[in-house]
Each structure stands twice: as C-alpha cells, then as structure tokens.
Amino acid sequence: MKIKLELFGASKDLSDKEFLEFNLEEKSSIKELRKTIINYVDQNFKGNNNLKKIIETSAFCSEDNNIISENYQINKDQKIGIIPPIGGG
Amino acid sequence: MLHAKIINLSKEKIKPENAEEFISSSKFGASIVFYGTVRENNENKKVTGITYDSHDELVIKSFKEIYNEAEQKLNIKEKSVFIEHVKGYVGLGEISIVIAVACPHRSEAYDLSRYIIEEIKKRSPIWKKEHYENNDSEWLKGNPIQTY
Numbered sequence: 675m676k677i678k679l680e681l682f683g684a685s686k687d688l689s690d691k692e693f694l695e696f697n698l699e700e701k702s703s704i705k706e707l708r709k710t711i712i713n714y715v716d717q718n719f720k721g722n723n724n725l726k727k728i729i730e731t732s733a734f735c736s737e738d739n740n741i742i743s744e745n746y747q748i749n750k751d752q753k754i755g756i757i758p759p760i761g762g763g
Numbered sequence: 764m765l766h767a768k769i770i771n772l773s774k775e776k777i778k779p780e781n782a783e784e785f786i787s788s789s790k791f792g793a794s795i796v797f798y799g800t801v802r803e804n805n806e807n808k809k810v811t812g813i814t815y816d817s818h819d820e821l822v823i824k825s826f827k828e829i830y831n832e833a834e835q836k837l838n839i840k841e842k843s844v845f846i847e848h849v850k851g852y853v854g855l856g857e858i859s860i861v862i863a864v865a866c867p868h869r870s871e872a873y874d875l876s877r878y879i880i881e882e883i884k885k886r887s888p889i890w891k892k893e894h895y896e897n898n899d900s901e902w903l904k905g906n907p908i909q910t911y
Contacts, residue, residue, distance in 0.1 A: 683816050683890030684902035733908040735888075739820040743910055755818055761905030762815060762848065762889020763799050763860055763880055 675700060675748060677707060680755040684728045688715070693753075704734050704746045707754065733757040764843045767826035769819045772851030782863035785845040791865035793872035797880060799860035801853050809896035812854045818888040822848065825887040829879055837878060839871045846879065848889060 679694045688694060688711075696710050708729060715725045735755035736742050748754070766785050770777045782796055801813050826846050833839050845863040853859050862879050866872040883889070888908065894900045 682818050682888065683892075683905070686816065687902070731907045733910050735818065735821060739818075739824060741821075741908060741910055755821075757818065757821075757888050757908050758890065758902075759905035759907045760886070760888050761884065761891060761903055762817065762887055763884045 675702065676751045677748065678753045679707075679711070680753055682755060683758040683760070685732065685756045685758050687725060687728075688719075698748060700749075702748050703744065704742060704748070704754075705744050707734070707748065708732075708744075711756070728758050729756070731759050765827065765830045766845045766847075767823050767830070768847045769817055769822055770847050770849045772849055772853070777847055777849055777858050777861060779858065779861055782845040782847070782861045786843040786863045786865035788843060788865060790841065790867070791843065791872075792867055793869040794863070794865040795872045795876045797860075797862040797876050798858050799880070800858055801855050803855050805893060808893070810855070810893050811896055812852055812894045813859065814852045814892040814894070814900075815848070815850050815859060816890045816892070817848065817850050819850070821888045825883070829882045829886075832882075833875055833878060837871070837874050839866060839875055842866050842871070842875060844875070844879065846883075848883075848887075 675698050677696045677698055681693055711729050712726055715722055719725055734742050735757050737753045786794055803810055830844050843865040848860045864872050864875045891903045892900055
C-alpha cells in the first residue's frame with residue numbers, strides 16, 4: 675500500500691516537499707506507520723532525536739479529516755496527515 | 764452566526780474591518796474584537812516574524828465545534844462570532860488571528876471571546892515557526908492533540 679504522508683508544522687523538517695511517500699504492508703495500523711517514519715528518520719537524519727520526539731508525540735489525520743487512533747487500520751492507498759503538537763493563535 | 768476562515772497570506776490579506784462588519788447588529792449590546800499579533804520577544808529571543816502553518820479543514824472543523832459548544836458550556840445562545848487565522852509569514856506587530864464576538868450582554872461577550880481563543884490554543888491544528896534576529900528559526904513546541 676502506498677501512503678502519502680502530508681506534512682504539517684514541525685514535521686515539515688522531514689522533507690523539502692509537502693509530503694513523504696511510504697510503502698506499507700496490507701492492513702497496517704497507525705502504529706506501524708509511526709514506526710516506519712521513525713525508521714526513515716534513523717536512515718535519513720541519523721536518528722535525530724528532536725525529529726523522533728515530534729513523530730512520537732504526533733497524532734494522525736485521515737483523508738476525510740478525522741483524527742485517527744493508534745489502532746486505525748489502513749486498508750488502501752491513501753493520504754494521511756501527520757499532526758505534530760499544536761500551538762497557534 | 765459564525766464566520767470561520769483561514770487566510771492564506773500568499774493569496775489574500777486579513778481585513779479587520781470585515782470582523783466588525785460581520786458582528787454588527789442591533790440585536791447585540793456588547794461586542795469585542797480580539798487581535799493576536801506577533802510580538803518581538805519570546806523566551807529571551809529577538810523575534811522578527813512567525814510563519815504559521817495549519818491543517819485548514821481540521822482548523823475550520825475545530826472552530827465550528829468551539830462555536831457550537833459555547834451554547835452548552837457557557838449557556839450563550841444568541842451570538843455572532845467571526846474567526847479568521849492566517850497561514851504564512853507574519854511580521855512583527857502584524858495580525859495572526861482575529862476573533863470578533865457580539866452578544867446581548869457584556870459578561871457573555873467577555874466570556875465567549877476568552878473561551879474561543881483558549882480552546883483554539885488547545886485544539887486547533889495550527890503551528891508557529893519563529894524567525895529570529897540571527898536568522899535562525901524554529902518550530903515552537905506545542906501540545907499534543909488529543910487522540911480518541
């Protein structure tokens with residue numbers, strides 16, 4: 675399955691683009707996606723701890739704009755947004 | 764009555780006069796317009812500007828939820844609310860958010876205005892990247908969003 679991860683806030687430091695693409699196994703959960711992104715940081719950012727912390731504390735958002743839980747099953751190719759800790763206003 | 768919008772600064776400017784116009788009505792006896800602006804100092808660092816990022820759809824959804832909750836939590840039925848938040852680079856002293864409220868009485872207007880900004884800070888997916896005098900910049904640490 676292809677996941678297009680839309681980057682927001684501090685997660686934009688993961689790429690010069692607005693998104694990252696990952697291949698996940700069928701029926702992966704958000705838990706697996708989070709691990710995959712952390713592996714990406716290990717490989718591309720020498721395990722940068724700040725980036726890892728951002729990913730560990732982020733929520734995720736489905737294509738239909740709902741915040742999804744750690745156990746949310748990803749069943750098809752889709753866009754998912756990563757929502758780092760917030761603080762606007 | 765609610766107006767909720769993200770202003771993408773690469774396409775348009777925030778216009779405070781729109782807020783006053785929206786909430787203006789003889790039904791209401793109290794109006795408050797709140798502006799959030801970029802200040803020059805944060806944690807002893809000289810700030811030159813802030814870049815705001817947002818998940819637009821989730822932000823608008825959160826603004827609507829906050830507006831609807833005000834009726835139950837604050838018992839404010841009659842109200843007019845205007846909320847606009849910017850996305851993009853904002854210089855010192857410039858406006859990042861406008862919250863305008865109008866209610867029949869002043870106590871409701873003060874409570875509602877305060878409630879809206881505090882809830883936005885807690886749960887609307889908006890992020891700030893501060894830019895400093897030495898040309899450094901960093902995303903501010905925020906609060907993790909609640910996962911249900």
